[in-house]
Amino acid sequence: MENKTIVKGGAFIMEELEPSAVVTPEGFTEEQKMIAETTKNFVESEVVPHHEEIESLNYELTVKLLRKAADLGLLSAEVPEAYGGLGLDKVSATLINEHVSRGGSFGLSFGAHTGIGTLPIVYFGNEEQKKKYLPKLASGEWIGAYCLTEPNSGSDALSARTTAKLSEDGKYYILNGTKQYITNAGFADVFVVYAKVDGQHFSAFIVERTMPGVSFGPEEQKMGIKGSSTRQVILEDVKVPVENLLFEVGKGHQIAFNILNIGRFKLGAGALGGSKVALETSAKYANERKQFGKKLSEFPLIQRKLARMNTQIYALESVVYRTAGLLDAILETVDVTKPDSGVQSAKxxxxxxxxxxxxxxxxxEVLDFVVDEAVQIHGGAGFIKEYGVEQMYRDARINRIFEGTNEINRMLIPGTMLRRAMKGELPLFQKAQALQAELMQMVPGLTPPGGVLAEEKQLIENMKKVFLMVGGLAAQALQARVNDEQEILANLADIAIQAFAAESAYLRAMQQVESSGEAQAALKIAMTRAFVQDAVAKVEQAAKESLAHVSQGDALKMQLSILKRLTRRSELDVIALDREIAKRVVEAEGYVC
Structure with a gap:
C-alpha cells in the first residue's frame, strides 16, 4: 500500500479526489496487519490484566510494561533505524497507537513517550542529540515527557514565563519556571522543555531528570486517566548544557506547533481505538442483558444507538488512515539524518x-458520542465501576482539551486556510469568486448522474461549496474583523470537518466498490449514505446561522435560497439503514465495516 502523491494541505475543500488516491484500512499490508495484531495481543495479555494496579498509579508497573512494549519494537516504531528504531511508516505507527489506546491510562503514558516525548528529538534534534537520546528512548531505558503548558500559559503557549539565560561561561542555559499538567512526570527521564531565552526568544531544551534543580509537584487528582502520571515540573536554576538546546534559539514555536500537529493526529487515532472498545463493550452487553423477556439488542432504539456509533467510527477510521497516508507521503521526502532535517520536518x-x-x-467528539451512548446502553450499570464504561466516559473527556482545545482547533482550521490563501498557497479566494457566478446560475432540482453513491458524491461537493460561499461572504462582510468573529470561524470549521469526514467515508466505500464490487461494499455504502445525510444537516445549520449574522434583507433571502438548493437531498429511509447496520454490529458484537 503506497500513497506517493503529495496533496496540498487543506486542498480537499476545493478539489475532488479519485478513490485510489487515499489510504484505507482495506489496503493494509500483511506486515501492517501483523503489527496491529502484535500490539493488540500485547495490550490484552500484558496491560488489561493489570488494570487496577495501573489505575492506582503504580509507576514501577507502568515503566515495566513500557519496557516490555519496547522489547516488541512498539516504542521504536517512529525512531529511524540509524538511531536504534524501526523507522516504520505512519500507517504502521498509527495502528500501534490505535490499539494501545485499548489499554486506558497506559495508552496515554505510552503515547506521551512515543509521540510528544520522542518525536521532537527525531524531527528537530541534531546528530549528537539523536545518537545520545533516541536509542535509549526507543529501548525504553529512558522514558520521555513534554513540557509546554504552564500555570498561566495553556492555549496561549507563546506566553510562557519559563526563562533560559546563558551562563557567563557560555556553557549552560539556566532554566527557571514551572510546567503544569505534565504527563509521565512521575517517572520520565527526559523532558522536552520550552523556555524563553533572555525572556523573549521561545526555544526548546532537552532536560534530564537528574539535573540539579529539577523537582516535581504532587500528582494531580484527575477526573479520568487516573493511571497516568500528571505532575508539575519545577525548574530552579537548572543548568542545561548548551548542546541540549533543541533546534535553534527562537525557533521553539516551530517544534511546539508541529509536534502539536502530530499529537492532534495521534489523538484522533487514539480516539478511534477507544471508540471501538466502547462499541464492543456495548454490543456484548446488549446481547447479554434482557428486559421484558428480550435482549437489549433486539430493541430498535438500542439498535439505532449501536448503528450510529458504528457509522461515526467508520467515518473516523476513514479520516484517520487517510491522514496517515498524507503524512507518510510527505514525510518520505524528509531525511531525518540530514543536518537540515528540522527545517524540512517543520515544513x-x-x-x-x-x-x-x-x-x-x-x-x-466521536469518542465522546460513543462513550456517552455506551453508558446509556448499559443503563444503571453504566454508572457502576465494574462494568468499565464509566471509566471510558471519564477518560474520554480530556481529549477535547488535550493538544489544544477543540475551540482553539476550530479557530485554526479556517484561520490556516485563510493565511495560506493570502500567501497564494491555496486558491481559496479564486474558487470562492468563481463559485459566486456559478451559484447565481444554479438550476433548482438538479438531478445528479446515476450510479452508486452518486447523490452522496454531489452532496459532498456541495458541502465544499457551502464552505466557500459562507467563507467568502463572511470575509466580504466582516473584512478585518473576521478573525474576531469566532462563532463564524467555528461554523466554517464544522462545515470543513463534516465535508472531510464525509468525503473520506465516500472515497473508502468507492474504493471497495471499484476493487470488489457493490455487493461486497454494501455495508460501507449504507454507512456512507447515513453519515452524509447527517453531515449535510449539520452543514446546513452551521451555514444558516452564519449567513444570518453576516447578511440581511433580500441578500440573506437569496443566500438562504442558494443554501437550500445546495443541501437539498432525497428523503432517505435512515431507520432501515440503521437497522441494516445494527444487525451486523449485533452479530459481530463490535465494530464492523
Missing part, C-alpha cells in the same frame, strides 16, 4: 496542520 508536518486539527476535533 512537511505543517502542510497538514488543517487535517491534523480535523482529526483531533472529529476524533474526540
Amino acid at each position: 512537511a508536518i505543517a502542510e497538514y496542520a488543517i487535517e491534523c486539527s480535523i482529526n483531533k476535533v472529529f476524533g474526540s
Whole structure:
C-alpha cells in the first residue's frame, strides 16, 4: 500500500479526489496487519490484566510494561533505524497507537513517550542529540515527557514565563519556571522543555531528570486517566548544557506547533481505538442483558444507538488512515539524518496542520458520542465501576482539551486556510469568486448522474461549496474583523470537518466498490449514505446561522435560497439503514465495516 502523491494541505475543500488516491484500512499490508495484531495481543495479555494496579498509579508497573512494549519494537516504531528504531511508516505507527489506546491510562503514558516525548528529538534534534537520546528512548531505558503548558500559559503557549539565560561561561542555559499538567512526570527521564531565552526568544531544551534543580509537584487528582502520571515540573536554576538546546534559539514555536500537529493526529487515532472498545463493550452487553423477556439488542432504539456509533467510527477510521497516508507521503521526502532535517520536518508536518486539527476535533467528539451512548446502553450499570464504561466516559473527556482545545482547533482550521490563501498557497479566494457566478446560475432540482453513491458524491461537493460561499461572504462582510468573529470561524470549521469526514467515508466505500464490487461494499455504502445525510444537516445549520449574522434583507433571502438548493437531498429511509447496520454490529458484537 503506497500513497506517493503529495496533496496540498487543506486542498480537499476545493478539489475532488479519485478513490485510489487515499489510504484505507482495506489496503493494509500483511506486515501492517501483523503489527496491529502484535500490539493488540500485547495490550490484552500484558496491560488489561493489570488494570487496577495501573489505575492506582503504580509507576514501577507502568515503566515495566513500557519496557516490555519496547522489547516488541512498539516504542521504536517512529525512531529511524540509524538511531536504534524501526523507522516504520505512519500507517504502521498509527495502528500501534490505535490499539494501545485499548489499554486506558497506559495508552496515554505510552503515547506521551512515543509521540510528544520522542518525536521532537527525531524531527528537530541534531546528530549528537539523536545518537545520545533516541536509542535509549526507543529501548525504553529512558522514558520521555513534554513540557509546554504552564500555570498561566495553556492555549496561549507563546506566553510562557519559563526563562533560559546563558551562563557567563557560555556553557549552560539556566532554566527557571514551572510546567503544569505534565504527563509521565512521575517517572520520565527526559523532558522536552520550552523556555524563553533572555525572556523573549521561545526555544526548546532537552532536560534530564537528574539535573540539579529539577523537582516535581504532587500528582494531580484527575477526573479520568487516573493511571497516568500528571505532575508539575519545577525548574530552579537548572543548568542545561548548551548542546541540549533543541533546534535553534527562537525557533521553539516551530517544534511546539508541529509536534502539536502530530499529537492532534495521534489523538484522533487514539480516539478511534477507544471508540471501538466502547462499541464492543456495548454490543456484548446488549446481547447479554434482557428486559421484558428480550435482549437489549433486539430493541430498535438500542439498535439505532449501536448503528450510529458504528457509522461515526467508520467515518473516523476513514479520516484517520487517510491522514496517515498524507503524512507518510510527505514525510518520505524528509531525511531525518540530514543536518537540515528540522527545517524540512517543520515544513512537511505543517502542510497538514488543517487535517491534523480535523482529526483531533472529529476524533474526540466521536469518542465522546460513543462513550456517552455506551453508558446509556448499559443503563444503571453504566454508572457502576465494574462494568468499565464509566471509566471510558471519564477518560474520554480530556481529549477535547488535550493538544489544544477543540475551540482553539476550530479557530485554526479556517484561520490556516485563510493565511495560506493570502500567501497564494491555496486558491481559496479564486474558487470562492468563481463559485459566486456559478451559484447565481444554479438550476433548482438538479438531478445528479446515476450510479452508486452518486447523490452522496454531489452532496459532498456541495458541502465544499457551502464552505466557500459562507467563507467568502463572511470575509466580504466582516473584512478585518473576521478573525474576531469566532462563532463564524467555528461554523466554517464544522462545515470543513463534516465535508472531510464525509468525503473520506465516500472515497473508502468507492474504493471497495471499484476493487470488489457493490455487493461486497454494501455495508460501507449504507454507512456512507447515513453519515452524509447527517453531515449535510449539520452543514446546513452551521451555514444558516452564519449567513444570518453576516447578511440581511433580500441578500440573506437569496443566500438562504442558494443554501437550500445546495443541501437539498432525497428523503432517505435512515431507520432501515440503521437497522441494516445494527444487525451486523449485533452479530459481530463490535465494530464492523
